[in-house]
Amino acid sequence: MILNKIGNIIKQNNDFAIVSHLLPDGDAIGSTLGLYNFLNEIGKEVDAYNPDKLPLKFDFLPGFSDVKNTLIDKHYDCIFVLDCSDKERLGHLVELLNKADVVVNIDHHISNDLFADVNYVDTNAGAVGEIIYNLIRINGFEISQKTAMCLYTSIVTDTGGFKYSNTTSMTLNIAGDLINTGIDFPEINRILFDTLTVQQVKLLSKVTSTLELYKDNSIAVIYVTKDMLEECGANENDASEMVNYARDIDTVEVGVFIKEVEKGKYRVSLRSKNKIDVRMIAEKFNGGGHIRAAGCTVFGDLDEVKNKVLNEILNHWK
Numbered sequence: 430m431i432l433n434k435i436g437n438i439i440k441q442n443n444d445f446a447i448v449s450h451l452l453p454d455g456d457a458i459g460s461t462l463g464l465y466n467f468l469n470e471i472g473k474e475v476d477a478y479n480p481d482k483l484p485l486k487f488d489f490l491p492g493f494s495d496v497k498n499t500l501i502d503k504h505y506d507c508i509f510v511l512d513c514s515d516k517e518r519l520g521h522l523v524e525l526l527n528k529a530d531v532v533v534n535i536d537h538h539i540s541n542d543l544f545a546d547v548n549y550v551d552t553n554a555g556a557v558g559e560i561i562y563n564l565i566r567i568n569g570f571e572i573s574q575k576t577a578m579c580l581y582t583s584i585v586t587d588t589g590g591f592k593y594s595n596t597t598s599m600t601l602n603i604a605g606d607l608i609n610t611g612i613d614f615p616e617i618n619r620i621l622f623d624t625l626t627v628q629q630v631k632l633l634s635k636v637t638s639t640l641e642l643y644k645d646n647s648i649a650v651i652y653v654t655k656d657m658l659e660e661c662g663a664n665e666n667d668a669s670e671m672v673n674y675a676r677d678i679d680t681v682e683v684g685v686f687i688k689e690v691e692k693g694k695y696r697v698s699l700r701s702k703n704k705i706d707v708r709m710i711a712e713k714f715n716g717g718g719h720i721r722a723a724g725c726t727v728f729g730d731l732d733e734v735k736n737k738v739l740n741e742i743l744n745h746w747k
């Protein structure tokens with residue numbers, strides 16, 4: 430099968446690079462560093478890249494500070510692209526794709542456009558970390574504690590702490606195996622889910638005060654502007670999970686979080702509970718994601734963006 434083919438690429442080559450997407454989340458970082466630590470441990474040369482600065486909350490992961498943001502002048506035998514549905518997600522690091530003999534695309538997004546030489550897209554995987562786990566084990570290798578910390582982080586974040594519907598028995602079996610390496614998973618969970626900075630708490634109070642409700646309180650919209658971030662001494666990453674406060678309201682089916690990127694340009698995060706496929710809404714604005722979690726970029730002033738997104742949600746209401 431294809432994971433054996435990728436395993437043979439690993440066994441037969443020496444120089445590797447790994448890259449994941451812009452605005453990296455726990456899966457992007459955890460799967461990148463999981464594969465990075467593994468390849469290092471079996472004696473390969475490997476560079477890990479990301480087109481953006483990594484959120485500091487992940488700095489406990491082994492290899493965190495090794496991740497490069499700019500290309501070094503090197504030709505690789507093989508480049509792994511992880512958790513990216515298309516190559517535009519690589520930002521300025523898209524150049525990497527021309528710097529290797531083989532490009533391997535490993536992902537779990539249904540919208541993946543199979544841009545590489547070797548493509549492995551498993552839409553049943555809750556996180557790319559699950560696929561990296563399978564890649565390592567199917568090819569007869571062991572998983573170290575360092576690698577396990579990274580893969581666990583990938584899986585636990587992309588499944589929302591094993592709470593989302595993308596969690597399968599396979600997810601839990603893999604997580605169990607990772608825990609058996611002896612990693613301090615309660616500490617990892619605390620860092621990932623139960624830790625806020627002072628800036629984040631200040632920002633949270635501002636963001637929740639923007640709450641607007643529509644359609645009998647079943648659609649919740651909150652937003653953050655660049656001015657609000659500045660007033661709290663916060664950065665964009667500090668707002669990354671705030672969409673959940675919109676979704677978590679008991680009467681809400683769709684939670685919307687609008688984040689100002691620059692004047693006239695907004696990043697919109699969408700979350701749903703049971704009925705609405707928010708990926709279809711995001712795709713109307715050339716975005717993407719999953720049924721219950723998706724995102725897109727929408728242009729206009731704040732009110733225009735809000736109205737465009739609201740109208741699209743109402744169009745999809747069943």
Ligand SMILES: [Mn+2]
Nearest residue numbers: 456512557587
């Ligand atoms: Mn992912």
